[in-house]
Amino acid sequence: MLTKAEYTKQHILETVAPIFNKNGYAATSLSDVTKATGLTKGAIYGNFKNKEELAVAAFKHTVKKLMSHISSYIEKSESPIQKLYLIADFYKNYYSLSKTYGGCPVLNIGVDANNQNSELLEKVRVVIERIQDQVATIIEDGIEAGEISIEINAMQYAKRIDSMIQGAIFMTYTMDDEFYMKDTMKQIEDMITNELKA
């Protein structure tokens, strides 16, 4: 069971994470934080060293949530190539899912932190690398299993897919139009079928 203190910390993160994600670091003020949580500065600064640490924790919190969504989704199949199709399928609903958390943290904080907050930027980079490693591993598993052509450069394709997905997320959010998300996922499915498949 959560102690009262642990509950408070969770409550702060859950409340504050979407705000930082939507507004960015500079545009989120401490009074936004206290207003949203219903707590005072004393409570916030008792739990987090400063605004930056809170923003980092909030980013990690949202990433964790979203990563667990996709992780459990691709568990639906054991087959590496099927897992790739499941990733494409997962992102078809990513707009409404990520909206719950105030948007895509990688895109939002990645752009926001660049030139502004090197600590946050570093956290974003680590997440991107982790995601790409996971996709690359799936592709490598697929090659080993004979499902995916041996000529495929796993890391290159992982980066390509990731880049396409981020582009689709940006376009979908900026234009408020799911066309980009859906169309890009179709494109990725075609890529899997026509380029990756052994």
Added chain:
Amino acid sequence: MLTKAEYTKQHILETVAPIFNKNGYAATSLSDVTKATGLTKGAIYGNFKNKEELAVAAFKHTVKKLMSHISSYIEKSESPIQKLYLIADFYKNYYSLSKTYGGCPVLNIGVDANNQNSELLEKVRVVIERIQDQVATIIEDGIEAGEISIEINAMQYAKRIDSMIQGAIFMTYTMDDEFYMKDTMKQIEDMITNELKA
């Protein structure tokens, strides 16, 4: 010739545009503006109604510059399909080019303005639509000229290419790695050759 007043306005925009582009709207303060331009608030507010109008003008200024770069670049060929290859080629150097202006204004301001500044967001949307219309027109011209397959949906491909480019820009900036930009342009060139070409 520019009058002194017009020169000042240009000077403000040229100095301030990269700052808004890098930092975003909220993270750019009026004192950043006065410090960088060497002018006082009186001069700034004499030329722009408020911070928002200045940010909008700065965004338009950067977009105009970048658009004129790409426009003159694709004039190198008359052929629609060659123009598409030239677009892909242009973006191979987009990282260093756009850095001069403080980054890609569409990406940076698009993400920054979302949930924050609806007027700025609207300007970004207009720019995106204009870019896509231009690409779609080139594709349609290519179809008419018999260079591009009649089965191609011009607008769909324009959006696809745009989305891939934005993804590559995001990844390149966030990871500070040109691989994404270069690889995506190769991918787009392959798309032109294998999917679009009649």
Added chain:
DNA sequence: AAAAAAATATACCAATTGGTATATTTTTTT
């Protein structure tokens, strides 16, 4: 139930925020 420890609220701080009214300087028109 009392004592100790931990968490939270309160009251404060200097610095900065975007913006304005007015004085001064510079530029343009006559």
Added chain:
DNA sequence: AAAAAAATATACCAATTGGTATATTTTTTT
């Protein structure tokens, strides 16, 4: 060169910023 107009600088404003020291309240341990 003088007068008018325009541009810019100065001096100010209330509100807000992130943060801290300390008082108070709540929770946990004994």
